Amino acid sequence: MSYIAFDKNQLINLSFSLQREVLRTNRKGSYSGTTVVNCNIRKYHGLLVSFQPRIDHQHHVLMSTLDVTIVQQEKEFNLGIHKYEGDVFEPGGHKYIREFVADPVPKLTYRVGGAILTVESVFAENEDRLLLKYTLVDAHSDTKLKFKPLLAFRNVHFLSRANDYADKSFDKIKNGCKFRMYENYDPLYLQFSKRNTYSHNPTWYYDIEYSKEQTRGYEYKEDLYNPGVFEVDIAPGESIYFSAGLGDIGSRKMEPIFEKEIKNRIPRDSFIHCLENSATQFFVVHNDTTDLIAGYHWFNVHGRDTFVALPGLTLPNKKYDLFLHVIDSMIQKMEGIFFPSSLLDKEFRYHSVDTQLWLFWSLQQFVKFSGKHKMVWEKYGSLMANILNEYRNGTRFNIHMLENGLLYAGSDNDSLTWMNTRIDGKPVIDRNGLAVEVNALWYNAIRFYITLAEKMKQTDGVDGWKEIAEKIGTSFAGTFWNYEKQYLADVVRGDHKDFTVRPNQLFVTSLPFSPVNDEIKYLVLQKVQQELLTPRGIRTLSPKNPNYQGKYKGNIVQRDTAYHQGSAFPWLMGHFAEGYLNIHGKSGFTFLKRLLAGFEEHLKEAGIGTISELFYGDPPHKGKGSVSHAWNVAELLRINYLLNEFEQNINRNK
Incomplete structure (x- = not known):
């Protein structure tokens, strides 16, 4: 059957x-x-x-x-x-x-x-x-x-x-x-x-x-x-x-x-085989370029989605050439140091602060899987240096580094992070300033660059970046952490600290280099698990918040209002799982296996054999949006890899 x-x-x-x-x-x-x-x-x-x-x-x-x-x-x-x-x-x-x-x-x-x-x-x-x-x-x-x-x-x-x-x-x-x-x-x-x-x-x-x-x-x-x-x-x-x-x-x-x-065809005869089959469907070859479509049916090329999805779609199956071809194709589309955030009509739009930093994470994953430090440094080292230098010195969209090493971005009506929905030309969520995940990615990017440079014995200028990384390590918790609330602020702008409970703090638990200690990671995971975790992904806003929208439905304005105000996204589950394994280890393994297995039924509910763009924050967590979304498929595959790798390590150490 x-x-x-x-x-x-x-x-x-x-x-x-x-x-x-x-x-x-x-x-x-x-x-x-x-x-x-x-x-x-x-x-x-x-x-x-x-x-x-x-x-x-x-x-x-x-x-x-x-x-x-x-x-x-x-x-x-x-x-x-x-x-x-x-x-x-x-x-x-x-x-x-x-x-x-x-x-x-x-x-x-x-x-x-x-x-x-x-x-x-x-x-x-x-x-x-x-x-x-x-x-x-x-x-x-x-x-x-x-x-x-x-x-x-x-x-x-x-x-x-x-x-x-x-x-x-x-x-x-x-x-x-x-x-x-x-x-x-x-x-x-x-x-x-x-x-x-x-x-x-x-x-x-x-x-x-x-x-x-x-x-x-x-x-x-x-x-x-x-x-x-x-x-x-x-x-x-x-x-x-x-x-x-x-x-x-x-x-x-x-x-x-x-x-x-x-x-x-990869047979669709099991949960993971369905995901692997779906993973092949997002890649598009045009002459000498290979692009990654963010989702079907109405999405096109999105820079952020590309860098987030690419590791999970390619690296567990050792498709290293495909990974590099997509990276190189994205580089061809750059405008200055900026990757395209989206394609509208015939023109790319460049309007993002974190997309450039996700490149570092994507390359970091490639190095982890392939071990090709030298190749990554020789091919992409100067590009990474250019991005870091321009962010430090200041660039468009009011992106600049503060004295304490943290990265500030945005002004007026900008929407530069992944929570970028807009209604009537204005952002639904104002995240201009010091965004928590942007600064976690910024710190991780700097540390990754330093590690590569030292491994290749190319240390010119590295001391300056070490000083900046140390500043961030000192100032990050002081800026974002609240000892009474026991979680991180979502955005800090001047004296204003927004402690709305959102999933963006989650990345401090999953990134290879984190600016916070394990105690803070533990408490962040606890907060996310208590208020944001669902069987179908991580909510974008706590149900305790009066602005929470538990159902993504209605006309375009109603849907855009709900998109980042309560809808649950499976791709965030990848970073939750990685952070959870980092902190809880063996005691969290069975729990994460159950979370991953919980998506199996969805393969028969909407897009056959694939994963929807987002889900209701409220039960029964119905799948909505595009019927097949790249970064969701990718991160579930990456969770599967992380769990298999963890299990193999346990068995080897018996």
Whole structure:
């Protein structure tokens, strides 16, 4: 039996099946995404969604979905399903589904009368191509399949409406047709592995609804274009392949490519294998660069997310070359000493204080796994020195070092840390000043640089950094620690100290070099465990705070308000686990194993086999946001590595 499987009773219950999504990506950055019953509920869903560089740097839905009809004895059974106004679902093909399994590839089994049809899907790793395999397992009479593609040709952030500008022409190609609705788009090639007939009958399907967009407060109705219908005969025991791609494919190549793609997949037959499979889906190769997508479906390249996620996604499996290629690709995108915080339209934005410091942590992890101190120093030593020097001397965004060695950042309406949501141009949380995690990262970066320099016997200027590190070691606790409250301030600005209970203090417990002693680490972990820890991640705000928002829902303003005011993030669990092991050792091992195992059930709750962006701070801690988020997957994999490493060390010392 497949590790992830759903039966008929679960699948025909749309309140269950429409909450579960399937996502497949490739190394070109394209993806295929829908629900387990093939009913699109997001504007981001589509069977073939790809970058269109002649238009912009964002994803575009080319083929939204594919309605398939089984024809027997002149009776038609449409397997498609779309939502229309009033919770009407037509044609209602989900009622024919008998089973969904996720391994080795997503597979649906339909039963219509005497016919049993299975549909398996793969998304080609190195080209923009979806392959679907239709197998008629059994049939009591002659059977024909009709295929009705519904096309969109639009940016994922917008919706299509019927119009007179769409190009309704088509070109016949081998066993299929080629379509291009608008200028500057790549043509879409729809082809089969055997001969078929095509009847051209351009039709618009009006007002298909996407329930997730309606819930999120966005436009949610779309018109989709159907150019015509393909028909093909199929015999019992026969398999027919359908390809939707951005290039031509020979009919005889479909089956071997399909089988090869299956063999190249990490099987989704266990919790960790699912995470490892998911980890491969965030990497995108463009010519000589390799980028890391922060999450699907609407995220792009984010510098902070890249450096936080990269170690967990690559190093436990010794993918050192991939790690370095992503680092080098990020360096190509730098503006001065700043890495891009995000990509908006065609332009990178550079607006972060901690992203540069996360680079140090990422390289630190690489050295820990690979032992390649010399290579890191020779390749990145001068870059690290430039970042440290400019931060010390002062740079944009009012980033500068104070006399006591601590790092100050931000002014006015800046939002430079990871808690950077904004409403009407203003930050939801004002964290300008001395942010606790920024200064923990600053101290760690300086100490890492000193360690590398001394190991390589390159000590020019190191004494000055040692003095700064010692200053920070002295001033950090005096600035952030409160002996009565027994935890660290989140932000200090002049005489004002913000003792809002947030998870940012957590990093003093996990970073390789920390500016606080073990007693403070113990008390910080205790505070986080008491007020912020949930089974699905670490809350961004204590429920005791009057501004706490335990549910991430509603329109964009409501969601942005809740994002860092109570929502729980799994990626923070990685630093909680590392800090907990550092302080509690063997006594904390079983507790952390249970925490990690608690995420297993989520693999079947939202994005199949992967981890959502965030969770409700309140029970039942429902997954929300993007269905697959890189740093969450990465940090759970890193927790698994830390626990395995710890267990091996215990066994060696017996």
